[in-house]
Amino acid sequence: MxxxxxxxxxxxxxxxxxxxxxxxxxxxxxxxxxxxxxxxxxxxxxxxxxxxxxxRQRLKQEKPASRVVHKWDTEVEGVLQDCFETTDWQVFVDAADGNINELTDSVIGYIGKSMDEIITKSTVRISKSETLDEQRRSRQVKTTHTTLTHLEKGNTYARMLFIDYSSAFNTIIPSKLATKLVDLGLGTPICRWILNFLTNRPQVVRVGKHTSSSLILSTGTPQGCVLSPLLYSLFTHDCVAKHESNIIIKFADDTTIIGLITGNDETAYREEVTALHEWCLDNNLSLNISKTKEMIVDYRKRPVREHRPIHINGVMVERVSSFKFLGVNITEDFSWTLHTDAVIKKARQWLYFLRRLRKFGMNTSIISKFYRCAIESLLSSCITV
Incomplete structure (x- = not known):
């Protein structure tokens, strides 16, 4: 005492x-x-x-966070019309060189970028405790270090499930998104603006001189729009771990479940996978089980020879020995050999172009910028891991 x-x-x-x-x-x-x-x-x-x-409650202690959203103005329509009338659309056609997918992506990206630059922005204040507290807590407290610390204990191992969605951005239900935004504390006018922005969007497909009939879309978020990733993050803010022994890591539409398992008891981990599948069904998100992979990290002296596989909706998830996660090659033995070899191979390819620039007599300033942008950025990417 x-x-x-x-x-x-x-x-x-x-x-x-x-x-x-x-x-x-x-x-x-x-x-x-x-x-x-x-x-x-x-x-x-x-x-x-x-x-x-x-x-004082934490909600009252924390200052509201600021979020910048686009606000439609009556003058924007005329500005956009003038912008598009003076645009040389043939540039996109020539650059695509007959590739309709590349042409579509470049045109949509240009239109989205033009709208993002012209439409005025409004700052919204949101309470941090009401927004992405669970996501923030998962990122700050439960990290890779937590997994490594867990593996240092006796009779423990980890299972990692790398989730893949089928067209996640295209399946968002705007009405459900608007409801979640209201629950997060966004003002009603902004929620109505976002709902109006995402619904009743006309779309056509053009191939050469042929144009399809117009189709009205009221699901998903537009590709190439800066607002889309933010809306998706807000839409999935309630996808959080149900058990303390599990970690859910989210980055855009990439989701990973990490189960820290002790004593071969996988109950919490399997319940987490089932809960995520049910959450996807409730939110109209489709899991691509064929591309969803699982990796098991087991350092025990006598590991289980055959771990029981995970099944989602009756389909077995494939187990892999390595996986490329957000640009980093992770292996089941946590060796960096595979990732290092991949980085060196890619860096050598860029070194060839660096030598060619030097051979062509480019000045030192251009060569230095090329090195920093193409090679140094590659070598230093995720170096803190």
Whole structure:
């Protein structure tokens, strides 16, 4: 008690029986409760105490965060019309060189970029505790270091499930997104603007001189729009781990479940996978099980020879020994050989072009910029891992 009590604070400072203080209330936080003496219960020989919380909730302590969203203006339509009328669309056709997919992506990207630059921006204040607190907590507290620390314990291993969605951005239901934005605290006008922006969008397909009939879209988010990744992150903010032994890592539409398993008990991990599948069904997201992979990291001296596979919707998930996660090659033995070899191979390819530039007599400034952009960025990518 002498070692523990000095770290705690006593909140009752008045006599509770006669002139003696017999009642104690200790917490690790100073002045978090305000005690009030009340009459004794029944035939008790000491008074009763009412503890009133004096602390402020985390929601009230944190300052609102600022988010920048686009706001449609009546003058934007005329500006965009002038912009597109003076655009040389033949440039995109020549650059695509007959590739209709490349032409479509470049034109859509140009239109989206033009709208993002012309449409005025409005700053929205959102409470941090109400937005992506769970996602932020998962990123800051439960990281790769947590997994490595877990593997250092006895009779433990980890299972990693790399989720792949089928056209995740194209399956978002705008009405469901608007409901989630309201729950997060966004203002009604902004939610209505986003809902209007995502619904009743006309779309046509043009191949050469032929154009298809117009089709009205009311699902998904437009490709090439800067707002789309942010809307997707807000749409999936409630996809969080249900068990403390599991970690869910999200980056755009990439989702990974990490199960920290002790004593061969995979109940929490398997329940997490089932819960994610049910969440996807509720939110109209389709799992691409054929591209979903699982990797098992087991450092035990006597590992299980055959781990029971994971099944999603009756389909077995393929187990792999390595996986490229956000540009980094991860292996089941956590060796960096595969990733290092891949980086060196790619860097050597760029070195060839660097030598060609030097042979052509390019000045040192251009060669230096090429090196920093193409080679140094490749070698230093994810170097903190």
């Amino acid at each position: 002498k070692k523990v009590l000095p770290k705690y604070y006593q909140h009752i400072s008045f006599p509770t029986r006669g002139d003696q203080t017999l009642d104690h209330c200790y917490t690790p936080f100073k002045e978090c409760y305000k005690p009030l003496p009340h009459p004794a219960f029944g035939k008790a020989d000491h008074c009763s105490i009412l503890l009133l919380p004096a602390y």
